[in-house]
Amino acid sequence: MNRMLVVVFDKEAKAYEGKQALVALDLEGSISLYASAVVAKNSDGTATVKQGNEPAPFGTLVGTTLGSLIGLLGGPTGVAIGAAAGMTVGAASDVDDARIGDDFLDDVKKALTPGKAAVVADIDEEWTTPVDTRMEKLGGAVYRRAVSAVRDIANDEDTAAIKADIAEMKAEHAQAHAERKAKLLERLNQLDSKLQARLQKAKEQRQRAEGASQAKVAFLKAKATAARAKAP
Numbered sequence: 001m002n003r004m005l006v007v008v009f010d011k012e013a014k015a016y017e018g019k020q021a022l023v024a025l026d027l028e029g030s031i032s033l034y035a036s037a038v039v040a041k042n043s044d045g046t047a048t049v050k051q052g053n054e055p056a057p058f059g060t061l062v063g064t065t066l067g068s069l070i071g072l073l074g075g076p077t078g079v080a081i082g083a084a085a086g087m088t089v090g091a092a093s094d095v096d097d098a099r100i101g102d103d104f105l106d107d108v109k110k111a112l113t114p115g116k117a118a119v120v121a122d123i124d125e126e127w128t129t130p131v132d133t134r135m136e137k138l139g140g141a142v143y144r145r146a147v148s149a150v151r152d153i154a155n156d157e158d159t160a161a162i163k164a165d166i167a168e169m170k171a172e173h174a175q176a177h178a179e180r181k182a183k184l185l186e187r188l189n190q191l192d193s194k195l196q197a198r199l200q201k202a203k204e205q206r207q208r209a210e211g212a213s214q215a216k217v218a219f220l221k222a223k224a225t226a227a228r229a230k231a232p
Contacts (some may be wrong), residue, residue: 002147002216004069004104005121005131007140008111012040012050014138015117021134022121030130032223034216035066036121039073043114047074050117065147065212066122072105073112073120104145111141122147124216162195 005022009015015038026033038050049070112118119140125131128144135142166188173184 001126002122002124003144004065004147005123006069006108006112006118006143007135008108008116008118008143009138009140010116012038012117014140015040015050015119017138018119018135018140019121021138022119022123022131025130025134030125032124032216032220034122034124034219036119037066037070038117038119039070039112040117041073041112041114045114047112065209066120069105070120073108073118104143108143111143159195159198162191162198166191166195 007015007018009018019036019038022031022033022036025031040048040050042048047070108118123131131144132142169184169188169191173181173188176184
């Protein structure tokens, strides 16, 4: 199952050990590790990406589910980029893009207090024991959440409300006097622009999710090919 994994440690050095433990679990076949980074929480509430320079199957973390999660951990003031990170992660992340629940994010933020650090990763795991066992030995608190399907904004409550407003205003426009029609038409155009923006956002989210899924499949195939080549 594809999951977002956050393991919070009291010390940054332990987070690096946690990251290496995930790499080891990937090499032994217990999990598939797609991308990971070490994130430290600063005293001012911002987060700094301390380590994220290994190649990921879909390039940098920007625009990925993991990148969105890291951005959200930075809070309203954002994420500072460590010298070794080699990537850009903005603060304008979206829970929809991260494809996780608000409750999960709240739990992680409460645990990742200033002075602490976490290894954040995008993984596939069949069962939780391998990761939990390794991380507990290192003193890490494990938080995980299955990556949800991209929510189709075209069908969410806000979009439905906009469509209802448009329908009602069109009916009113059809019966309005000439001097009122112009104002109603202006409001209709504004609502239509808002609706189109939401539909475009849904399309872009689906495209990003599809691209990430394709990249992960390619990554697993390449790893299998490399393993066969090493086999006697």
